[in-house]
Amino acid sequence: MDSVAYLGPQGTFTFEAAIALFPKNERVPYPSIPDVLSAVAQGKVPHGVVPVENAIEGSVNLTLDWLIHHADVPITAELVYPITQCLMAHPQQGNRPLQDFSRVLSHPQAIAQCQHFLRKHLPQAQVEFVDSTAAAAAKVRQYPEEAWAAIGPRSAQELTGLALLKPDIQDYDNNFTRFIAVGEPLTREPSVSPAYQKSSLLVALPSDYPGALYKVLASFATHGINLSRIESRPTKTGLGNYHFFIDAEQSLDHPAMAEALREVEAGGCQVRRFGSYFCYPFRQKPIVKTY
Numbered sequence: 001m002d003s004v005a006y007l008g009p010q011g012t013f014t015f016e017a018a019i020a021l022f023p024k025n026e027r028v029p030y031p032s033i034p035d036v037l038s039a040v041a042q043g044k045v046p047h048g049v050v051p052v053e054n055a056i057e058g059s060v061n062l063t064l065d066w067l068i069h070h071a072d073v074p075i076t077a078e079l080v081y082p083i084t085q086c087l088m089a090h091p092q093q094g095n096r097p098l099q100d101f102s103r104v105l106s107h108p109q110a111i112a113q114c115q116h117f118l119r120k121h122l123p124q125a126q127v128e129f130v131d132s133t134a135a136a137a138a139k140v141r142q143y144p145e146e147a148w149a150a151i152g153p154r155s156a157q158e159l160t161g162l163a164l165l166k167p168d169i170q171d172y173d174n175n176f177t178r179f180i181a182v183g184e185p186l187t188r189e190p191s192v193s194p195a196y197q198k199s200s201l202l203v204a205l206p207s208d209y210p211g212a213l214y215k216v217l218a219s220f221a222t223h224g225i226n227l228s229r230i231e232s233r234p235t236k237t238g239l240g241n242y243h244f245f246i247d248a249e250q251s252l253d254h255p256a257m258a259e260a261l262r263e264v265e266a267g268g269c270q271v272r273r274f275g276s277y278f279c280y281p282f283r284q285k286p287i288v289k290t291y
Ligand SMILES: O=C(O)C(=O)Cc1ccccc1
Pocket: 007, 011, 012, 013, 014, 015, 051, 054, 083, 107, 109, 110, 131, 132, 133, 134, 152, 153, 177
């Protein structure tokens, strides 16, 4: 069975997303987002799952930049998945008042989603960023004597046997994250039904002149294509140089899309196509305890 690389270890949000997108496949944890994308790009695994955007904190720039600069892999599916963060600690530290914790560990996106909570309840705690929420939980588990806490999903708390200090600590409701699958096309249906088809593109403008981006947007508009996301990322060639990561709610082989892209390219833009794929809205949380 085709295996799936995901941002691990077991118990990350990406682990849950990988279960929802690839319920029957073998899943292989990788310690970082670049490791997942590179494993797929190098053909070590046919599929990968990584986070790409969060409703509160925005883009996962590491994912976008690695896709743009280092891993030439198509996007094959998207999952929109609800995120609830909990605060956990070693059972030996479970009765400690929150304000006495000296350190809080998590993935930068998770820390960013709980800024207000941390300022209010753990103002003394030093923040330590790690590669994933479940890696944070695993590290806290290794240091029973330390007054350390981790932020992450309930599955990480359950799998590591940490004490649950407080559930639902994210600052805003409606905390959703988009995860993408990359690599070979999906051979089986995920455990959720698709909502609609979309495409992802990277558009580089020919040069900096008035209306360059406007012309690109106009081509999509005149062909009736709805853009659901436009993210400027530095090209890394100099300050102020950007290209645009664009999501369009249309398949690449649709005639209107093909015509819009022909126009954009005729205008001198370079367009990279990451592929067309289905977006799967989350319906029911997978049960991770049994995995
Ligand atoms: O570290 C994880 O659990 C991840 O999957 C990355 C992440 C972190 C915070 C919100 C969504 C995804």
